[in-house]
Amino acid sequence: MWADFSKLIKFRLTFLVVFSASISFLIGSKVNGVINWTNWGLLILGGFLVTSAANGFNEIIEKDLDKLMKRTSDRPLPSGKMTNGQALVISLFMGIGGTYVLGSLNLTTGYLSVFSIFLYAFVYTPAKRKSPIAVFIGAIPGALPPLIGYVAAHEKIDYIALILFGIQFVWQFPHFWAIAWVLDDDYKLAGFRLLPTGKRDATSAIIVFLSTLILIPVSLLPTYYGFGGLYIGGISLFCSFGFFYYAFNLLIKQDIKSAQKLMYASFLYLPVVQLGLLFDFVGK
Missing domain, CATH: 1.10.357.140 (UbiA prenyltransferase)
Known part of the structure; x- marks a missing residue:
């Protein structure tokens, strides 16, 4: 049950x-x-x-x-x-x-x-x-x-709430697209179109790559606006560049194995960054 x-x-x-x-x-x-x-x-x-x-x-x-x-x-x-x-x-x-x-x-x-x-x-x-x-x-x-x-x-x-929303919003694009790349064959059986172009191709890989690029400055907003310190700034940069690296591999190879690595990286990214922000929160 x-x-x-x-x-x-x-x-x-x-x-x-x-x-x-x-x-x-x-x-x-x-x-x-x-x-x-x-x-x-x-x-x-x-x-x-x-x-x-x-x-x-x-x-x-x-x-x-x-x-x-x-x-x-x-x-x-x-x-x-x-x-x-x-x-x-x-x-x-x-x-x-x-x-x-x-x-x-x-x-x-x-x-x-x-x-x-x-x-x-x-x-x-x-x-x-x-x-x-x-x-x-x-x-x-x-x-x-x-x-x-x-x-x-x-x-x-307030602005803190919007930044928390924004980080998770941007993170979801490479996260969803990595999953969609891995499961594209299965998704097609049900008629789902979730990759940017609807298929595994260079354009989809480029868009996934760009989404991880956008995530880098967005992840630094807590430090920029002062409610997160240098500790979370460093964690965010490390995680974002790691995410960026795996997206770059997908762009170069355009295969399922690279998409799987990006997907696993996405599972780790969010909880690590959110916990880092909680423990490094400067407050008012």
Whole structure:
């Protein structure tokens, strides 16, 4: 039962989203000068429920497409282990419950959570078969967790919140495209078009490379604006140039192995940079 539920909510993805939000909550708490651990726990609970709901709605919508792809055919809906009705009820309860919990922290956090569910499940999901622009759409709800986490603690969207959002927003492009390059054959079975040109080619590789180039100055914004010190500046530069190096390899070789290395680098990049920022946060 847990295995099916875990696949419905995409547990590993949900865990990473909640982790990102929880770190940003602690950063927002440092701005306030005090950490409310009860609210931190509520954020984790609400974030888990809201993210799980969005993933559940995504799988309901893509049930027939998931049957076509090897990596998703064993999910509970396409495999017949769970019905659409069951998944819908579970997802609705999680969405309503999670929104209520996050909204109890402050209204802005609640509004952002509803917006995140809607954009991910009902805009990004159908767009995946229509155009590579879907990656841009998906990057918005994908970058909302640090914004939601920060606002849950600080209650307003300031320049720190926007920078946290911006780093995760830009990071998502090489992250998504690396995954899309590795899984392109499987994605094509369902008609998904996620690479910049819709296929593995030099133009797609160039665009992936440029996205890692853009990430370098964006990752230095905390240090530039003074709420991050030289420590996080050094970590961000090291991680960004590492990311850049793997993207350059993909540009040169244009093969799946290089894309896999870039994908693994993307998994490490975000938590390392976010934790570095938390521990090096200068405050006010």
